[in-house]
Amino acid sequence: MAKDFTKRSEDYSKWYNELVLRADMAENSDVRGCMVIKPYGYAIWETMQATLDKMFKDTGHVNAYFPLFIPKSFLSKEASHIEGFAKECAVVTHYRLINSPDGKGVIVDPDAKLEEELIVRPTSETIIWNTYRGWIQSYRDLPLLINQWANVVRWEMRTRLFLRTAEFLWQEGHTAHVTAKEAVIETEKMLNVYADFAENWLAMPVVKGIKTANERFAGALETYCIEAMMQDGKALQAGTSHFLGQNFAKAFDVKFSTKEGVQEYVWATSWGVSTRLIGALIMTHSDDNGLVLPPKLAPTQVVIVPIYKTEEQLQAISEKALAIKKQLEAKGIRVKFDDRDNQSPGWKFSEYEFKGVPLRIAIGPRDMENGTVELARRDTLTKSFHKQEELENLVPSLLEEIQQSLFDKALKLREDNTHKVDTFEEFKTLLEKGSFLLAHWDGTPETEDKIKDETKATIRCIPLDNALEDGVCIYSGKPSKQRVLFARAY
Numbered sequence: 001m002a003k004d005f006t007k008r009s010e011d012y013s014k015w016y017n018e019l020v021l022r023a024d025m026a027e028n029s030d031v032r033g034c035m036v037i038k039p040y041g042y043a044i045w046e047t048m049q050a051t052l053d054k055m056f057k058d059t060g061h062v063n064a065y066f067p068l069f070i071p072k073s074f075l076s077k078e079a080s081h082i083e084g085f086a087k088e089c090a091v092v093t094h095y096r097l098i099n100s101p102d103g104k105g106v107i108v109d110p111d112a113k114l115e116e117e118l119i120v121r122p123t124s125e126t127i128i129w130n131t132y133r134g135w136i137q138s139y140r141d142l143p144l145l146i147n148q149w150a151n152v153v154r155w156e157m158r159t160r161l162f163l164r165t166a167e168f169l170w171q172e173g174h175t176a177h178v179t180a181k182e183a184v185i186e187t188e189k190m191l192n193v194y195a196d197f198a199e200n201w202l203a204m205p206v207v208k209g210i211k212t213a214n215e216r217f218a219g220a221l222e223t224y225c226i227e228a229m230m231q232d233g234k235a236l237q238a239g240t241s242h243f244l245g246q247n248f249a250k251a252f253d254v255k256f257s258t259k260e261g262v263q264e265y266v267w268a269t270s271w272g273v274s275t276r277l278i279g280a281l282i283m284t285h286s287d288d289n290g291l292v293l294p295p296k297l298a299p300t301q302v303v304i305v306p307i308y309k310t311e312e313q314l315q316a317i318s319e320k321a322l323a324i325k326k327q328l329e330a331k332g333i334r335v336k337f338d339d340r341d342n343q344s345p346g347w348k349f350s351e352y353e354f355k356g357v358p359l360r361i362a363i364g365p366r367d368m369e370n371g372t373v374e375l376a377r378r379d380t381l382t383k384s385f386h387k388q389e390e391l392e393n394l395v396p397s398l399l400e401e402i403q404q405s406l407f408d409k410a411l412k413l414r415e416d417n418t419h420k421v422d423t424f425e426e427f428k429t430l431l432e433k434g435s436f437l438l439a440h441w442d443g444t445p446e447t448e449d450k451i452k453d454e455t456k457a458t459i460r461c462i463p464l465d466n467a468l469e470d471g472v473c474i475y476s477g478k479p480s481k482q483r484v485l486f487a488r489a490y
Contacts, residue, residue, distance in 0.1 A: 051201055090120040
């Protein structure tokens with residue numbers, strides 16, 4: 001499967017697109033900018049979804065579902081929100097089709113125009129806060145901790161599978177609180193949930209930080225984010241958590257009665273991650289031989305491939321393979337036994353290597369005689385022989401080792417390509433090599449915009465672990481109190 005496969009060093013973008021298609025994860029649909037997520041790609045999303053869903057519920061959240069369509073007037077109620085999303089909105093104007101007079105297909109019925117246009121949700125703050133007005137009357141109704149799994153539509157002009165599509169899948173949390181302090185605690189808590197998931201499941205190290213005013217979510221008072229470095233040195237925003245203040249509560253008149261009987265507006269948060277995490281997973285770990293998956297998210301963690309010449313050999317190997325499979329599945333490991341007779345073992349080895357299966361077990365007639373198996377690791381592409389009776393304990397240990405190894409490798413890449421810079425010339429030079437750059441900035445949107453215009457680099461975040469440090473802005477020369485994280489980004 002890796003034959004004629006573009007190398008990362010040749011064309012990183014082409015490598016990524018080819019990998020998604022050849023690994024059978026997704027494909028472009030006939031609907032402009034939209035994708036079909038194929039079973040292998042969707043299996044990864046299902047594991048992500050199940051894991052995150054448990055993490056949300058463990059922190060007290062419950063799931064609900066809200067309408068796909070949002071009345072246009074709702075988006076007008078929070079000025080900065082509509083300004084942020086207006087250019088990306090898909091709009092429903094009619095509700096019926098009729099046969100074309102010329103008999104060629106159907107047309108929109110001009111008499112079926114909606115009284116008020118409906119927006120296909122780009123995000124759900126407005127429809128949800130309009131709903132919350134009827135759910136919240138008293139402090140006893142708070143906190144309200146709701147999450148929804150949904151699809152959203154943002155009319156992107158330039159699309160790329162998983163990373164940026166007109167329609168994508170995500171989750172969005174929307175919570176309401178008595179005080180600003182409680183809402184900020186919630187915002188930070190969910191940021192930490194995302195960071196935990198990214199690092200311990202995706203094996204992807206992240207920088208936690210706060211967005212600048214220019215990069216803040218439309219309608220938020222503060223946006224927290226996690227940023228990850230891809231193998232080409234670019235940043236990818238992997239999750240955001242927003243402190244919305246009382247903006248949406250005031251826009252939709254969501255008040256509660258305090259213990260003292262006073263009417264006050266609630267304090268709000270929203271937070272979300274999407275199927276772009278699959279793109280992050282691919283670009284963090286995969287190589288010139290195809291997909292590399294961290295074991296925790298791999299649809300198949302171990303594949304067993306029989307090597308045989310006769311039906312008798314296959315029968316004997318199958319019995320042993322199925323026994324090993326049962327043994328490993330009892331340990332909670334996802335195992336596949338591939339006894340297809342229409343492909344050779346070598347073809348199967350190539351397929352599973354390209355699709356990133358973490359461990360491959362091969363069993364042949366000689367292995368049956370010796371009581372051994374050949375074990376191949378996808379992350380290192382190394383092979384070793386082991387006794388069959390060792391597998392029950394060895395395989396779980398190796399999967400943990402692979403998970404940690406992938407994280408360590410990604411962390412080293414980031415550390416090796418993160419630099420402190422003090423001049424704009426040094427900034428521009430290192431940026432071309434693909435880097436995270438920690439530099440002083442004078443805090444003004446004007447300087448931020450000028451740096452972006454000249455270099456295509458943005459301030460990814462103000463890292464939360466930043467220490468105060470006197471310096472001067474690399475662009476304007478004005479005083480600065482701390483460094484911020486710059487990078488080019490997806």
